[in-house]
Amino acid sequence: MIPKSEIKYIQTLFQKKFRDAEGCYLIEGPKILDEALTAAQTAVKKIFGLSEWIDQHEFRYPDIEMNVVSSFELEKISQLKTPNQVIALMAKPERSGIVSPQQDIVLALDGIQDPGNLGTIVRIADWFGIPQVVCSKDCADVYGGKVVQAAMGSIFRVPVCYEDLPVWIVRQKRTPVYGAVLDGTPLKQVKHVTSGVLVIGNESKGIRPEVAALLTEKITIEKTGGAESLNAAVATGILLAYLK
Amino acid sequence: MIPKSEIKYIQTLFQKKFRDAEGCYLIEGPKILDEALTAAQTAVKKIFGLSEWIDQHEFRYPDIEMNVVSSFELEKISQLKTPNQVIALMAKPERSGIVSPQQDIVLALDGIQDPGNLGTIVRIADWFGIPQVVCSKDCADVYGGKVVQAAMGSIFRVPVCYEDLPVWIVRQKRTPVYGAVLDGTPLKQVKHVTSGVLVIGNESKGIRPEVAALLTEKITIEKTGGAESLNAAVATGILLAYLK
CATH class of the missing domain: 3.30.1330.30 (Ribosomal protein L30/S12)
Known part of the structure; x- marks a missing residue:
């Protein structure tokens, strides 16, 4: 009782x-x-x-x-x-002022609003040992029930914080700043890297213009079939598997 | 009315x-x-x-x-x-007796039971132009409401059929037969291919032994972090992006 x-x-x-x-x-x-x-x-x-x-x-x-x-x-x-x-x-853990090693890839999420997608992305980040996930303030709340359920235990291992994304990208000085877009360099022509930021955009609108303006390398997962888009979590997995 | x-x-x-x-x-x-x-x-x-x-x-x-x-x-x-x-x-379309070109990768799903995962996988198959998805009989029904919702229009473009998977793998004679497992060859050591079968196993149990016995090449998406597993749809996306 x-x-x-x-x-x-x-x-x-x-x-x-x-x-x-x-x-x-x-x-x-x-x-x-x-x-x-x-x-x-x-x-x-x-x-x-x-x-x-x-x-x-x-x-x-x-x-x-x-x-x-x-x-x-x-x-x-x-x-x-x-x-x-x-x-x-x-x-909730204290997440402000996280500093992750320069020699690693950090994930930045721009407007990921579907809780299942956000949770799955946190789980992918955990799989690939990403030291930090930075969310724009309009992303879903990582402590919401559906996100926690989809992320499983990864929520305890991957530090997730919320930032004004354009400000954070400029301030953190990490390069390159990769972004997943529909008209960039085909993934297989991109060199493997050990550091930088990977930006993943909103499920239907993609990366917002203020953030897109800060990308130093635009990447596209080449499409050979008919689907209009790939799920944001699937795109994150493909890009991290390739870049890391 | x-x-x-x-x-x-x-x-x-x-x-x-x-x-x-x-x-x-x-x-x-x-x-x-x-x-x-x-x-x-x-x-x-x-x-x-x-x-x-x-x-x-x-x-x-x-x-x-x-x-x-x-x-x-x-x-x-x-x-x-x-x-x-x-x-x-x-x-429903007529799907029996589909013959897809030998020079392509066919996707075989072994016990994918989550409707959202199955739908997302059909959408990924559509993105990469996979000519056929073969499901084991215990996969979710591709015409169920949640699967159709997750697959979006891809359901109209990708032929999906249900087969006794071990029998089908033997009969179809396509090689190599790749499978996503936890203890195989690291993905980055696998050569790019233009034909074969890629088997994706159940979300928690993986590929069943009768099917695993027929794999000619076992592939692992290397893990550098803490998550126990990757979502089946995310794994499918990573492998197809790499192999194709």
């Missing part, structure tokens, strides 16, 4: 403005919680789980507050159609 | 068994319908749309049966949370 006020508090965190105000977010399900307990244990503030889950875990983590909830309560605090055993309240 | 029996009939097509029995499927929204009217006009059997949409289109397609429906009716025959102006009843 948890008090109604706690249920209400958790439900407020479904919304970005409350996540921002509280510096907290939610994760759901045993798999991602296991990853959190491994990769970001100090960020786990409270756990709400069915008794089966709590019974198996509480003795291993005596310092974390664990609350047994009923299926009915779990449903109330879940954002999933089918709630999955356990939900944790997480503290 | 459409009769209740018609509404019921359309709703049965939300299920695979009825789509199979009737040889029909549904598409939703003006964008994909425009693509259908361009790429597969003879397959469009009936259209149900709000009067705004019908008024703008019926004079251009006098041979297609068009029915004006109310927002309330559209909601009943839609599989989307927010129905989008128009729904069409489509005839």
Whole structure:
């Protein structure tokens, strides 16, 4: 049993403005919680789980507050159609002033608004060991339920921050600044690199003009068939696999 | 106004068994319908749309049966949370006995069960001009609502068929048979090719043993970071971009 006020508090965190105000977010399900307990244990503030889950875990983590909830309560605090055993309240990490090594590729996302795409991109960044993902302020919130679900444990490993993208690109002085566009140099003619920025644009509008003006190399994934576009996450994967 | 029996009939097509029995499927929204009217006009059997949409289109397609429906009716025959102006009843194309040119890469999907992944893969296949996608019988149904939505117009351009995959691989005699695995040759050491089969396995289980035994070259997308896996559609994009 948890008090109604706690249920209400958790439900407020479904919304970005409350996540921002509280510096907290939610994760759901045993798999991602296991990853959190491994990769970001100090960020786990409270756990709400069915008794089966709590019974198996509480003795291993005596310092974390664990609350047994009923299926009915779990449903109330879940954002999933089918709630999955356990939900944790997480503290957001401090991401301002991240400085990543110059000798690496940093990913910059310009207006990625689909939560599933953003989460998948964070997972791809994790796969390729990208040290930092910089989002424009109109990207989806990386701590939203659907993004966290799609990113899986990668959310704990890849630092994601939000910046005024044109300002950040100028300030960080990293080159080259690659961008995925429809009329650039074919990918296979681009040299492999070890450092720089890769900009991925919005799913339908692409990279906005203020950012496009700062690109030093425009890259195109050549199309030989009929599809109008590639999914933004798929394009990110193709470009990182090639450049890295 | 459409009769209740018609509404019921359309709703049965939300299920695979009825789509199979009737040889029909549904598409939703003006964008994909425009693509259908361009790429597969003879397959469009009936259209149900709000009067705004019908008024703008019926004079251009006098041979297609068009029915004006109310927002309330559209909601009943839609599989989307927010129905989008128009729904069409489509005839499934005949896909048995497709023979694609030997000088090209064919995609074989082994147990891709997530509809969004399957749709995205069909769209990637379309981008790279893949002449055929062969699915194992336990893949998601390519004519299901979510797959069609994710594939967008690519569903009309890429022939997708269902086969007993090990039998098909042996019978088709195409080589090499590439497969995406976790312990194969690093992608960058694989030579570019112009023909063969690329097998992509299930999202969590990978390629099943009966199929893995038939691979002639195992490929791995090298991981330098922490993520456990790459999304199946992203992996497909990376491999096709590299191999083609």
